[in-house]
Amino acid sequence: MQLELRGITKRFGALTANDRISLKVEPGQIHSLLGENGAGKSTLMNVLFGLLHPDEGEILINGEVVKFHDSGEAVRRGIGMVHQHFMLVPVFTVAENVVLGFEPTKSLNRVNYKKATEDIRNLSRQFKLEVDPNAVIENLPVGLQQRVEILKALSHDAELLILDEPTAVLTPQEIDALMAIMRSLADAGKSILFITHKLKEVKAIADVITVIRLGQVVGSAEPSASETELASLMVGRQVQLVVEKSAFNPGEDVLEIRDLVVLDDRGLLAVDHVSLEVKAGEVLALAGVQGNGQTELVEALVGMRHVESGTIHLNGKDITNLTPRRALDAGIGHIPEDRQRDGLVLSMSVADNLVLNTPRAAPFAKRGTRNLGAVSTNAEQRVKEFDIRTTSIRSPAGSLSGGNQQKVIVARELSRDPEFLVASQPTRGLDVGSIEYVHNQIIEFRNRGKGSLIVSSELDEVYALGDRIAVMYEGRISGIVNPSISRESIGLLMAGTSMEAAGV
Amino acid sequence: MSNDVVITTDAIEPTEIKPSLWTRYSSANPLMVAALALVLGLVFGAIVIATTTPVVLDAWRGMFDHWNGIPHAVFVTWNNVSAAYRDIFTGSIVDPQTFWHSLTTGKGWTASLTPLSETLTYATPLIIVSIGVGISFQTGLFNIGANGQAVVGGIGGALVGSMIKMPTFIHLPLALVGGIVGGMVCGAVPGVLKAYTGAHEVIVTLMFNYVTYAFLLYMVLSTPFQQPGQSNDISRTIYPTAVLSPLFGSSSGLRVSFGILVAVAVVIFAWWLLDRSSLGFDFRVTGANPLAARASGINAKMVVIVVFLISGGLAGLAGYVQVASTTHYIDGGFLIGDAGIGFTAITIALLGRNRPMGTVWAAILFAALGVGGRNMQALTSIPLDLATVIQSAIVLFVATPVLVKEIFRLKKAPTSLLTLSTTGWGS
Numbered sequence: 001m002q003l004e005l006r007g008i009t010k011r012f013g014a015l016t017a018n019d020r021i022s023l024k025v026e027p028g029q030i031h032s033l034l035g036e037n038g039a040g041k042s043t044l045m046n047v048l049f050g051l052l053h054p055d056e057g058e059i060l061i062n063g064e065v066v067k068f069h070d071s072g073e074a075v076r077r078g079i080g081m082v083h084q085h086f087m088l089v090p091v092f093t094v095a096e097n098v099v100l101g102f103e104p105t106k107s108l109n110r111v112n113y114k115k116a117t118e119d120i121r122n123l124s125r126q127f128k129l130e131v132d133p134n135a136v137i138e139n140l141p142v143g144l145q146q147r148v149e150i151l152k153a154l155s156h157d158a159e160l161l162i163l164d165e166p167t168a169v170l171t172p173q174e175i176d177a178l179m180a181i182m183r184s185l186a187d188a189g190k191s192i193l194f195i196t197h198k199l200k201e202v203k204a205i206a207d208v209i210t211v212i213r214l215g216q217v218v219g220s221a222e223p224s225a226s227e228t229e230l231a232s233l234m235v236g237r238q239v240q241l242v243v244e245k246s247a248f249n250p251g252e253d254v255l256e257i258r259d260l261v262v263l264d265d266r267g268l269l270a271v272d273h274v275s276l277e278v279k280a281g282e283v284l285a286l287a288g289v290q291g292n293g294q295t296e297l298v299e300a301l302v303g304m305r306h307v308e309s310g311t312i313h314l315n316g317k318d319i320t321n322l323t324p325r326r327a328l329d330a331g332i333g334h335i336p337e338d339r340q341r342d343g344l345v346l347s348m349s350v351a352d353n354l355v356l357n358t359p360r361a362a363p364f365a366k367r368g369t370r371n372l373g374a375v376s377t378n379a380e381q382r383v384k385e386f387d388i389r390t391t392s393i394r395s396p397a398g399s400l401s402g403g404n405q406q407k408v409i410v411a412r413e414l415s416r417d418p419e420f421l422v423a424s425q426p427t428r429g430l431d432v433g434s435i436e437y438v439h440n441q442i443i444e445f446r447n448r449g450k451g452s453l454i455v456s457s458e459l460d461e462v463y464a465l466g467d468r469i470a471v472m473y474e475g476r477i478s479g480i481v482n483p484s485i486s487r488e489s490i491g492l493l494m495a496g497t498s499m500e501a502a503g504v
Numbered sequence: 505m506s507n508d509v510v511i512t513t514d515a516i517e518p519t520e521i522k523p524s525l526w527t528r529y530s531s532a533n534p535l536m537v538a539a540l541a542l543v544l545g546l547v548f549g550a551i552v553i554a555t556t557t558p559v560v561l562d563a564w565r566g567m568f569d570h571w572n573g574i575p576h577a578v579f580v581t582w583n584n585v586s587a588a589y590r591d592i593f594t595g596s597i598v599d600p601q602t603f604w605h606s607l608t609t610g611k612g613w614t615a616s617l618t619p620l621s622e623t624l625t626y627a628t629p630l631i632i633v634s635i636g637v638g639i640s641f642q643t644g645l646f647n648i649g650a651n652g653q654a655v656v657g658g659i660g661g662a663l664v665g666s667m668i669k670m671p672t673f674i675h676l677p678l679a680l681v682g683g684i685v686g687g688m689v690c691g692a693v694p695g696v697l698k699a700y701t702g703a704h705e706v707i708v709t710l711m712f713n714y715v716t717y718a719f720l721l722y723m724v725l726s727t728p729f730q731q732p733g734q735s736n737d738i739s740r741t742i743y744p745t746a747v748l749s750p751l752f753g754s755s756s757g758l759r760v761s762f763g764i765l766v767a768v769a770v771v772i773f774a775w776w777l778l779d780r781s782s783l784g785f786d787f788r789v790t791g792a793n794p795l796a797a798r799a800s801g802i803n804a805k806m807v808v809i810v811v812f813l814i815s816g817g818l819a820g821l822a823g824y825v826q827v828a829s830t831t832h833y834i835d836g837g838f839l840i841g842d843a844g845i846g847f848t849a850i851t852i853a854l855l856g857r858n859r860p861m862g863t864v865w866a867a868i869l870f871a872a873l874g875v876g877g878r879n880m881q882a883l884t885s886i887p888l889d890l891a892t893v894i895q896s897a898i899v900l901f902v903a904t905p906v907l908v909k910e911i912f913r914l915k916k917a918p919t920s921l922l923t924l925s926t927t928g929w930g931s
Contacts, residue, residue: 304798325801334799342799345792356789357800365782372780 001159032206036431080153143174172491251280254451260310270296272475285466303327331419346398351379403434545898595879596872627871636818638858649709651846652716657820660686665742683824691816737836761829
């Protein structure tokens with residue numbers, strides 16, 4: 001299918017999310033749409049998929065102007081969308097999910113499961129998307145769930161597939177598999193619109209790259225362009241992709257974890273006898289696919305989850321099973337995984353959020369009464385020091401962009417001058433400029449001779465920050481390696497292969 | 505699929521928009537919504553009057569009997585609606601005629617100030633209990649047991665006030681403390697249960713109301729507290745030393761008492777607690793985002809218990825203020841049914857958006873509608889229930905800002921979206 005967007009403009013009040021965007025996707029082409037968070041990618045895709053209506057401009061399919069009133073029409077015209085967050089029913093089988101809403105029926109309106117299963121088998125064979133039609137979704141790994149989403153789109157005879165940040169949740173191996181699928185789909189004549197902000201993937205797979213920034217097309221590039229060129233185009237200024245680190249100069253052990261056992265919310269073993277140590281002046285990067293116990297490990301460190309057995313020592317002091325308050329006071333700085341859930345109170349002001357976990361410390365309060373003057377002074381300083389872009393320190397934190405929200409947390413945690421920093425996915429969902437900033441702050445902290453544990457499922461981040469890399473799989477540390485190791489080996493460790501088999 | 509229509513505004517630098525005066529008044533800011541909800545409530549009340557008053561209905565039924573039947577019906581409708589609202593106003597705030605008479609002759613001040621005095625007398629305990637409820641709502645705790653807490657507080661205060669004899673300067677404060685302690689004890693139970701066992705506070709506080717009624721009946725019917733020589737469900741009368749006496753002296757004929765100063769103190773305390781204290785900061789963080797509160801080291805158990813102590817304590821104080829400024833004794837019907845200030849407090853706190861000053865205005869409005877409604881019932885054939893209808897309609901409109909916005913075609917608020925100020929069951 002040939003798709004053309006001509007001068008698509010979409011406004012939300014005073015904000016122009018898409019400003020006269022034009023692009024063209026040819027049949028059998030993988031067209032990559034590259035842009036930071038908030039550049040207008042999702043808005044454009046929602047316009048294309050009929051979920052939003054453009055204020056100006058037109059959509060052409062095979063040279064014919066079309067108008068979509070809802071997503072159903074877009075589906076009928078052969079557009080399929082694979083959402084970033086899967087739209088699958090976890091307790092249904094693959095077949096049930098794929099036919100959901102379009103079930104083949106027998107007499108008396110009974111669903112014809114046999115035909116559904118058969119159809120899916122054919123479809124999987126045709127596009128080499130191996131998946132068992134009778135498997136239940138919740139038992140499948142994320143990579144396979146994504147295949148089901150793709151199958152679902154293909155089952156509606158999609159000629160153009162929109163993949164919205166499809167790699168965010170995948171392991172490196174799964175990403176490779178997805179790339180292969182995309183290529184074979186393109187070879188079969190399908191057009192693919194691939195939305196991402198990851199430069200490596202774009203270079204690996206795209207035929208054409210369109211970069212958008214602040215709602216406008218700022219240029220197109222060949223896949224041969226360098227990552228730095230692409231990043232600069234995306235951000236609009238020169239960016240440093242590699243964090244400059246001083247030489248690794250480890251000191252004494254700061255954090256010692258011995259035989260730690262932690263359960264998850266369902267009471268199942270999440271952290272299985274983990275032992276780790278982090279030295280002063282060291283960043284230990286904890287890699288792993290999400291859901292392998294990293295979250296629970298971090299929660300145990302900061303006192304938010306009960307430790308069943310084992311010990312945690314910080315500078316020789318036992319900090320096992322402290323309350324969050326005591327853990328903070330013991331000198332742990334914490335950048336939580338989900339900043340909006342655990343890190344900020346979005347309805348409260350930036351100034352209040354900057355003292356969220358130190359409201360009683362001098363000079364912010366005295367004998368139970370808050371010193372709002374000191375809170376404001378502190379906020380003014382932090383905003384300047386950490387370059388937090390906000391209209392006012394009294395604006396609610398929710399009015400800030402994701403990058404600036406994260407800066408508020410980083411500013412709060414680092415200005416407390418902690419002994420040890422625990423950061424979970426510190427740059428998730430941030431744009432390249434903010435990632436650069438947060439990484440530099442973490443490295444600066446390390447250069448001051450402090451230890452930190454950075455949990456990340458992004459390999460780029462793991463490599464950029466880690467002095468050593470620990471890989472976690474199913475609650476255990478499957479290996480601790482140096483950053484000189486290949487991405488493939490780390491990928492294997494993340495998938496549970498042993499150190500020997502991974503060739504380490 | 506609605507959650508995919510994410511309108512991302514991340515990359516756009518936020519710019520401060522200075523709203524013009526007109527946008528400020530024509531946009532859906534909370535104050536404007538509350539004011540318009542009041543207007544809508546009154547309009548709704550007018551419709552109820554027009555459709556339920558027999559005289560009005562008769563006039564409309566006969567609209568084709570005469571050549572001027574329709575104008576006559578309109579006239580009758582207008583007459584009845586305006587009379588009802590006029591009676592509510594003159595009965596609760598001021599009657600311009602008697603007031604003018606007092607101004608010109610200097611006489612009859614008691615008569616012309618009585619409506620306002622009555623409104624404030626009713627508003628005083630309402631303000632205190634509603635602020636307590638508002639504090640719990642701001643923390644995300646749905647304390648709907650304020651009525652029971654007020655009952656126990658009233659009993660506690662009346663026990664101190666009627667069983668011990670002391671000079672006023674110790675006795676009155678001690679009796680007020682007795683009220684607070686009674687409410688705290690009653691509030692501590694759901695607080696502790698919630699903190700340590702996770703029992704849902706809505707269930708516990710709601711059910712505890714019934715426990716307190718039984719306790720009340722037991723108290724007013726058993727020997728030490730029952731009025732000596734009585735077999736009715738009535739308590740001893742509190743000593744004059746523990747009474748909140750009329751503000752302008754007993755000879756003034758105005759009931760408004762020193763209790764209003766207690767309410768002022770509570771308002772100042774609540775303002776300090778919520779806006780200035782570290783403890784209140786913990787409360788607000790917990791209310792706005794319990795997960796972030798936990799991650800920031802706030803002790804959730806402590807917050808739950810302390811909030812229930814404060815909320816219950818204020819309810820108890822309100823209960824005793826009610827006793828000490830009006831009846832001076834407790835009977836088996838104390839705070840039951842229409843007199844259940846602890847239940848009215850829930851709607852008042854909602855209307856006042858849980859803020860101390862907002863609550864004050866909402867409580868005065870509700871008290872005025874109640875007091876004025878009685879006047880209306882006495883002078884017209886419209887029942888007091890109309891006041892309740894108007895109160896309910898106002899709260900309904902406040903709770904559905906989207907509806908108000910649509911009716912008046914308000915623009916979106918320039919600063920932040922309206923948020924309902926309670927979290928309810930799920931929290």
